[in-house]
Amino acid sequence: xxxxxxxxxxxxxxxxxxxxxxxxxxxxxxxxxxxxxxxxxxxxxxxxxxxxxxxxxxxxxxxxxxxxxxxxxxxxxxxxxxxxxxxxxxxxxxxxxxxxxxxxxxxxxxxxxxxxxxxxxxxxxxxxxxxxxxxxxxxxxxxxxxxxxxxxxxxxxxxxxxxxxxxxxx
Numbered sequence: 001x002x003x004x005x006x007x008x009x010x011x012x013x014x015x016x017x018x019x020x021x022x023x024x025x026x027x028x029x030x031x032x033x034x035x036x037x038x039x040x041x042x043x044x045x046x047x048x049x050x051x052x053x054x055x056x057x058x059x060x061x062x063x064x065x066x067x068x069x070x071x072x073x074x075x076x077x078x079x080x081x082x083x084x085x086x087x088x089x090x091x092x093x094x095x096x097x098x099x100x101x102x103x104x105x106x107x108x109x110x111x112x113x114x115x116x117x118x119x120x121x122x123x124x125x126x127x128x129x130x131x132x133x134x135x136x137x138x139x140x141x142x143x144x145x146x147x148x149x150x151x152x153x154x155x156x157x158x159x160x161x162x163x164x165x166x167x168x169x170x
Contacts, residue, residue, distance in 0.1 A: 002081060004074040007098070008064040014102045015060025018109070019053065045117050052113065073098065076156035093159040101151025104144050112141040 059067060068074055077091065115138035151158060 002074075003077050004065075004068060004080075006095075007068045007073045010095075010099065010102070011060055011064040011067050014106060015057055015064070018060060018106045019057045041121060045121075049113065052109075056109075071153055073152075073155075090159045094155045097151050097155040097158045101148040101155070104148030104151065108141040108144040108148070111137065112145055115141060 074080075076094070115134060118134065119138070
């Protein structure tokens with residue numbers, strides 16, 4: 001298996017995870033919130049949430065090779081083949097960094113979109129989004145999205161930072 005094939009496989013698994021997570025947790029909570037007061041903004045929000053879910057699914061499942069090319073994930077390795085028995089510690093750190101970054105993004109997209117909806121809906125209705133806990137959670141989900149994106153795009157740099165030097169024992 002090549003490293004490119006491995007990253008395509010991982011991205012497709014992330015795509016399936018995002019669809020399942022969104023369909024069973026994020027989408028129902030957003031729809032129930034939007035149904036509290038049916039107006040044009042609620043209908044627009046439901047349509048946007050569904051388009052984001054479908055867009056993520058299509059991008060991660062059917063366009064995984066384009067995602068690998070766009071993020072240049074298959075570069076920065078010494079060789080092209082993955083042999084499980086001969087993985088170097090740096091390669092394991094790179095793969096782990098990529099997986100952690102992907103999970104951060106997938107776990108925080110629904111929360112970020114929900115908090116964005118609450119803030120926008122509050123502004124439209126005339127209510128202020130003043131709850132400090134909600135603002136904090138919104139900021140944390142945005143920060144997690146940024147960190148996840150940075151981990152995915154800079155996994156080689158992270159592996160270089162975390163690389164341990166082998167010391168020779170005499």
